[in-house]
Amino acid sequence: MSSNILHVSGGAAADQRHPFLVQLGERVRSTRARRGMTRKALALAADVSERHLANLEYGEGNVSILLLMQVASALQASAAELLGDVTTQSSEWLLIRELLTNQDEATLRRARIALAEMLGTASKQRGQSCCVALIGLRGAGKSTLGQMLADDLGYPFVELSREIEKFAGCSVSEIQALYGQNAYRRYERRAVEEAIQIYPEAVLATPGGLVSDAATFNLLLGHCTTVWLQADPEDHMGRVRAQGDLRPMAASAEAMDDLKNILKGRSAFYAKAQYRVNTSEQPLDETFVVLRATVREALGLPV
Ligand SMILES: Nc1ncnc2c1ncn2[C@@H]1O[C@H](COP(=O)(O)OP(=O)(O)OP(=O)(O)O)[C@@H](O)[C@H]1O
Ligand SMILES: O=C(O)C1=C[C@@H](O)[C@@H](O)[C@H](O)C1
Ligand SMILES: [Mg+2]
Structure with a gap:
């Protein structure tokens, strides 16, 4: 349905209103x-005309974002609440949001861990899991250092990308090209679920x-001892290039900018790992010494 036929009111014409705008209006009301x-009081507080507000409430007229923000602010609600975000859809959700709003990162982290334990998305056992997951951007060293670590610990080494390919019966790039990103994420989730179920002790190299x-990452954080293998953007790029593989930066003239943006966008998530090892500070064998000591200490094994 086109969105330029929205200035209508009542009766049969109401059928032409866009369902999203109708629901938005209902939420405002x-x-x-x-x-x-x-309505008069809200119009006054939001500095919009009553007519405008009535249009919004009846789903007639495609309200501007700024007007919506004004209305949300006058209602002391978030725009997300008016837009119908899932985290605003019940009184419990709203009370939980309120509890978490304005908390600092450390408190939010404690809340996430407590929730994961309560909801069963975290391992029941307290302390460090013997399933060690290495996370980080491409070329971080997850496969190389992961295999070395597994050999040292005497644990199986699990390359999650290979597990995904086994489930799908084709390569990761074929999954993404043939079935799309959402299907790939489902395979990825299944690979993590199976790995943490099958292996009480293992080193996982993650994609x-x-x-x-967020759901797959929560699962990993809840069941594994996690290490972020960090590297400078130049090292990520150099190592990936040296392997002759330019994904996910292929076909981009500004490959380095893309890589830096991906790293910047993901760093806050990688940083949720319990430990981090910087692989750019020393060569491979010395990095392994640092990683080995970090993991052995975490697992309470002799260093
Ligand atoms: N200090 C270092 N730490 C880790 N790897 C290093 C280091 N110096 C050089 N390398 C090299 O960088 C490469 C890292 O590639 P590797 O395939 O292990 O990364 P990855 O994180 O598994 O990447 P991908 O996400 O593409 O699977 C290896 O060839 C490794 O020998
Ligand atoms: O960093 C990435 O975006 C990706 C890395 C690969 O391991 C795969 O997870 C996938 O090809 C995407
Ligand atoms: Mg790898």
């Missing part, structure tokens, strides 16, 4: 009712993009 505000799926 119900939030206003919850706040005990008349670099895993952190972009």
Whole structure:
């Protein structure tokens, strides 16, 4: 349905209103009712005309983002609440959001860990898991150092990308090309679920993009001892290039900028790992010494 036929009112014409705008209007009305505000009072507080507000409430007219922000602010609600974000859809959700709003990162982290334990997405056992997951961007050294670490610990080494390819019966790039990114993420989730179920002790090399799926990453954080293998952008690029593989920066004239942006966008997620080892500070064998000591100490094994 085209969105330029929205200035209609009532009766059969109401059928032409876009369902999203109708629901948006209903949420504005119900939030206003919850706040005990008349339309007139809200219009005044939001500095919009009553006519405009009525259009919004009846889903007639494609409201501008700025006007929506004004209305949300006057209702002391978030724009997400008016837009119908899942985290605003019940009284419990709203109360939980309120509890977490304005908390610092450290408190939010404690809340996430407590929730994961309560909801069963974290391992029941307290302390460090013997399933060690290495995370980081492409070329961080997850496969190379992961195999070395597994050999040293006497644990199986699990390359999650290979597990994904086994489930799918084709390569990672074929999964992405043939079935799309969402299907790939489902395979990735399944590979993590199976690995943590099958192996009480293992070293997992994870795909670099895993952190972009919050549910899969929560699962990993809840069940594994996690290490972020960090590197400078130049090293990520140099190592990936040396392997003759330019994904995910292929076909980009500004490959380095892309890589830096990906790293910047993901760093806050990679940083949720319990430990981090900087692989750019020393050559491979010395990095392994640092990683080995970090993991052995975490697992309570002799260094
Ligand atoms: N200090 C170092 N730490 C880790 N790897 C290093 C270091 N110096 C050089 N390398 C080299 O960098 C490469 C890292 O590639 P590797 O395939 O292990 O990364 P990866 O994180 O598994 O990447 P991908 O996400 O593409 O699977 C290896 O060839 C390794 O020998
Ligand atoms: O860093 C990335 O975005 C990716 C890395 C690969 O391991 C795969 O996860 C996928 O090809 C995407
Ligand atoms: Mg690898």
